[in-house]
Amino acid sequence: MEGDERMSKAIEEKLYLIRYKADDKSHLIIRNQDACLNCPTKECNFFCPADVYEWDAEGNVTTVAYENCIECGTCRLACPAYNIEWVYPKGGHGITYRFG
Ligand code: SF4
Ligand code: SF4
16 A cells, blocks of 8 residues: 555544534635636645645636534645635534544
8 A cells, every 4th residue: 555545544534533513604715716716736625634625627716615624724824825714613613523
């Protein structure tokens, strides 16, 4: 098994341990879809460990599957255009980590 594949499997297994209670309103907002259209690297499609962001080439938009967010905070810093607004989910919503 290649290293990347092994790491990906380990992450998937860990994600399975998380419990979600998604709000009906996204806590992740793309500030400006035009910036995404002109973004040459679309890095959010790669840096998010939960695959929240995906470039929709037909609609020319970045889609946001906020229900899958594990609140790691990476996208607050990693988007080169600082184009993602990130707030904590409302009280009682978001994820629960189980330790052990
Ligand atoms: S990395 Fe930032 S600017 Fe580029 S597509 Fe993703 S959200 Fe848009
Ligand atoms: S906070 Fe982490 S998991 Fe949530 S969308 Fe941003 S990069 Fe993905």
